[in-house]
Amino acid sequence: NLWQGLDSYRGDSRMSTWIYRVAFNTCVTYIRHNAKHGNGRVALDDVTDVQWEDSGRGEKLRHMYRLISCLDNMDKAIILMWLDEKSYEEISELTGLPRNTVATRLHRIKQKLTERNKDE
Template sequence: MDKHSIEKEFTALIQQYRNVIWKVCYIYAKDRENLNDLYQEAIINLWKGFPKFRKESKPSTWIYRIALNSCITFFRRFSRHPQTLRLTESWDFAYEENVFSSQIQELYALIHCLGNIERALILLWLEEKSYAEIAIITGLSQTNVATKLCRIKEKLKKMSNQ
């Protein structure tokens, strides 16, 4: 495959899954600038990894894994202190120019208070990925995924009642 064909295939793949990448980055972003940085970082890492993508898994699985790892790595490098958000705090940006309902914004604010791995797991669960798919994407066992998701849901319930 020549360079032009590879670029064309990659661009088509990114276009097809750009909403997935935005969602992952949005879950980890602190503000609009941070969202753009994360998105760029994820695209760069997808491009670097594209020649090694053997298509043994679904493209969405591969993209989730790379995007999640990009966001987690980004914050490990640049942020050592977790940031918390009050539920009343309003974010000044919205995913893909859509206006989220206040309930969705509140849910994202709660999710933003979770740890990196917890965010990844709940995002994948909200995207209706099966435990098997989540296990493949995160590298955890299915049993571990089920246990962690149960704990995360309980944690979110407690956080929402405060």
């Protein structure tokens, strides 16, 4: 559907928005068609190989997690909690470290990750 509809892309929105919309409409059409000819349901266990991220973003995430895996256990825990959007106060409570220590360590961890990224 994307390939067939490419000529109809007018450029009014970002290409990614248009692709999302075509994919959405394709799914709705498929579900409506199957609703007429069956129940149109698919078990979640039967859905495999679904890629929720574009490959570029996925590769960047894998690279970031490879860098994080090189950290010591405490630094790894702190940065992963921060990535999970825990506040400095929450990280402080969970680790037993003072809030200012958490802030300082996070700053240093980010510096380490940036340096390791440059080295690779």
